[in-house]
Amino acid sequence: MAGYTVSFLPNEIEINCDSGTNLLELAADAGVEIKAVCGGAGSCGKCQVIVKEGKVNKLDQGILSPDKLEQGYVLACKAEVISDVVIEVPPESRLSKHQILLDDDMGDGEYLTEEDLNIDDRVELSPLYQRLELELNEPSLVDNASDLERLYTEINRDRNLPDLKTPLPVLKELASHLREYDWETGVSLAAVNGNYEVAELSAPDDENSDYGIAVDIGTTTLALNLVDLSTGKTVAMEGAYNKQANYGDDVIGRINFVKENDGGLERLHQSIIKSINELIENAATKQGIEHSDIKTAVFAGNTTMAHLFLGIDPNNIRLDPYIPTLNFIPPVRANELGINIKEESWVYCLPGVASFVGGDITSGVLATELSKQDKITLFIDIGTNGELVLGNQDWLMTCSCSAGPAFEGGGIEYGMRAMTGAIELFDIDEETYEMKYSTIDDAPPIGVCGSGLINLIAILNEVGIINRSGKFDSELEHERLRDRDYEKEFVLVPKEEAGIDKDIVITENDIKNLLRSKGAIYAGIRMMLRNMSLTEDFIEQVLVAGGFGNYINLDDAKKIGLLPDLPADKFKFVGNTSLKGAKISLLSKDAFDRVEEIAKKMTYLELSAEDQSQDFMDEFVSAQFIPHTDLSLFPSVT
Numbered sequence: 001m002a003g004y005t006v007s008f009l010p011n012e013i014e015i016n017c018d019s020g021t022n023l024l025e026l027a028a029d030a031g032v033e034i035k036a037v038c039g040g041a042g043s044c045g046k047c048q049v050i051v052k053e054g055k056v057n058k059l060d061q062g063i064l065s066p067d068k069l070e071q072g073y074v075l076a077c078k079a080e081v082i083s084d085v086v087i088e089v090p091p092e093s094r095l096s097k098h099q100i101l102l103d104d105d106m107g108d109g110e111y112l113t114e115e116d117l118n119i120d121d122r123v124e125l126s127p128l129y130q131r132l133e134l135e136l137n138e139p140s141l142v143d144n145a146s147d148l149e150r151l152y153t154e155i156n157r158d159r160n161l162p163d164l165k166t167p168l169p170v171l172k173e174l175a176s177h178l179r180e181y182d183w184e185t186g187v188s189l190a191a192v193n194g195n196y197e198v199a200e201l202s203a204p205d206d207e208n209s210d211y212g213i214a215v216d217i218g219t220t221t222l223a224l225n226l227v228d229l230s231t232g233k234t235v236a237m238e239g240a241y242n243k244q245a246n247y248g249d250d251v252i253g254r255i256n257f258v259k260e261n262d263g264g265l266e267r268l269h270q271s272i273i274k275s276i277n278e279l280i281e282n283a284a285t286k287q288g289i290e291h292s293d294i295k296t297a298v299f300a301g302n303t304t305m306a307h308l309f310l311g312i313d314p315n316n317i318r319l320d321p322y323i324p325t326l327n328f329i330p331p332v333r334a335n336e337l338g339i340n341i342k343e344e345s346w347v348y349c350l351p352g353v354a355s356f357v358g359g360d361i362t363s364g365v366l367a368t369e370l371s372k373q374d375k376i377t378l379f380i381d382i383g384t385n386g387e388l389v390l391g392n393q394d395w396l397m398t399c400s401c402s403a404g405p406a407f408e409g410g411g412i413e414y415g416m417r418a419m420t421g422a423i424e425l426f427d428i429d430e431e432t433y434e435m436k437y438s439t440i441d442d443a444p445p446i447g448v449c450g451s452g453l454i455n456l457i458a459i460l461n462e463v464g465i466i467n468r469s470g471k472f473d474s475e476l477e478h479e480r481l482r483d484r485d486y487e488k489e490f491v492l493v494p495k496e497e498a499g500i501d502k503d504i505v506i507t508e509n510d511i512k513n514l515l516r517s518k519g520a521i522y523a524g525i526r527m528m529l530r531n532m533s534l535t536e537d538f539i540e541q542v543l544v545a546g547g548f549g550n551y552i553n554l555d556d557a558k559k560i561g562l563l564p565d566l567p568a569d570k571f572k573f574v575g576n577t578s579l580k581g582a583k584i585s586l587l588s589k590d591a592f593d594r595v596e597e598i599a600k601k602m603t604y605l606e607l608s609a610e611d612q613s614q615d616f617m618d619e620f621v622s623a624q625f626i627p628h629t630d631l632s633l634f635p636s637v638t
């Protein structure tokens with residue numbers, strides 16, 4: 001096969017490939033990040049690029065207009081390289097700077113800080129990997145215990161670890177090490193499967209710190225804390241966009257990619273490992289340490305992300321009855337996964353509960369101490385799916401409500417993630433319907449992110465441009481409201497003001513998708529309340545987690561019926577609790593064990609089960625209005 005060179009503009013990234021290589025996959029290999037909401041199925045139209053020079057083999061380009069094709073646009077996912085080519089990735093197709101919650105970056109508003117959460121206070125430092133300083137009794141003719149027995153005796157002098165294990169490489173160096181240091185030694189213990197193993201021997205006066213990493217594997221973003229295990233302090237934070245997004249926006253898209261592409265699983269697995277290794281590299285460089293100084297790692301992610309991280313096929317998670325391969329994940333050696341920390345180190349994944357409710361949620365419950373609260377608490381994590389937990393110290397219920405990625409821009413024509421150029425806030429003149437807006441980084445607008453979409457629906461409804469069912473007012477005549485194909489659209493930003501070469505609009509179909517998403521979340525809340533014979537009034541506290549939760553406007557979210565109509569002081573925005581829980585687990589073996597108890601204690605509510613599905617459907621339909629068909633549920637906003 002002939003080899004060709006492909007150049008991607010505007011970053012001028014070049015890569016060589018064989019004839020017939022898929023352009024979207026090649027871009028991913030080259031580190032060029034292109035939106036791919038449908039995972040390369042050719043249906044979302046988000047991966048449009050422009051062929052500036054050379055030729056590509058165009059497969060099914062049916063969703064592109066003749067005009068676009070004329071201008072050189074192609075769907076990258078449906079194009080193959082057949083010559084040297086220069087490809088421009090237009091702004092609207094790029095995945096660029098993204099807002100990532102690394103830890104204490106909590107945005108504006110009233111948020112729970114680490115101090116509020118008392119993380120430092122409640123974590124008694126007992127990391128999953130800990131170093132001890134020991135002084136052993138020297139052997140003699142009357143004290144002839146073996147070196148290993150002698151070591152175990154000293155380790156157990158102040159603790160009770162009857163099932164200690166020591167791997168062969170450590171055994172091989174034990175005798176010479178103890179004698180070299182005159183029976184004084186540093187010993188590092190790693191927790192594994194309920195026991196400990198002697199992971200490493202070190203010089204007694206070794207002052208080098210051991211480090212660990214806590215990582216949140218989000219569907220959209222990754223966040224990493226590099227933590228000094230001797231002090232518990234985070235010494236570097238790194239975040240990045242999850243490169244798997246090149247293969248699908250949400251978990252369903254990723255699972256489909258695995259199913260429909262030979263080698264798809266390995267591709268997604270390697271993609272996440274590569275992304276994590278880049279974060280490790282950056283964090284280690286910042287701290288001036290070697291990879292081998294990082295001795296352990298804790299990961300928290302949703303069920304699909306955990307499967308892909310481990311290289312396990314996630315396909316059954318999306319098929320009735322939605323069974324993952326595993327929820328409780330045993331520790332795995334770093335080198336088995338290709339994670340670039342000290343070889344043979346143990347890597348831990350926090351446990352999931354069932355179906356789509358994974359380790360990011362159990363981690364969140366740990367971080368917020370939800371399982372110790374006496375108040376009835378609703379925990380909401382709105383990402384590309386939407387997971388909920390309701391409960392307190394006595395009981396915990398959880399469900400996943402298939403909200404879809406609308407609030408991350410998926411399924412919305414000009415929807416996008418919260419990154420440069422995304423409109424996050426609108427203002428509308430009630431008389432003239434002229435619109436003002438603000439964008440992330442004050443860049444020219446190229447789309448609307450989740451918080452902007454929620455705000456938009458709220459204000460369009462408030463001024464009467466859309467009615468409670470999300471339809472444009474049929475009586476309204478205004479130049480911004482116009483017909484298109486079988487629906488209407490409203491111009492938010494005219495082409496002249498936009499950072500892209502077209503008007504930015506919202507269509508009736510977009511609004512319908514948003515109402516479906518918010519309806520699914522609210523219906524999930526109602527279903528958990530129904531199953532516990534409770535109503536909204538019983539909710540004493542609402543914890544809104546995740547990147548998205550951090551940027552939404554509470555009033556707008558209540559106005560459209562996404563969040564329950566409860567007093568503002570009941571809501572707390574708790575940030576990236578998946579990452580926080582992973583960090584707490586890294587630093588405390590007790591906390592790590594507690595996550596497992598939390599996972600076992602949570603009752604999973606399957607909303608599509610026979611005894612729930614009709615009620616869920618009723619709730620879902622009722623919740624697809626603004627704010628709801630039952631206005632008595634939203635007294636303060638109607």
Ligand code: FES
Pocket residue numbers: 035036037038039040041042043044045046047075076077078
């Ligand atoms: Fe190409 Fe969706 S159309 S990724």
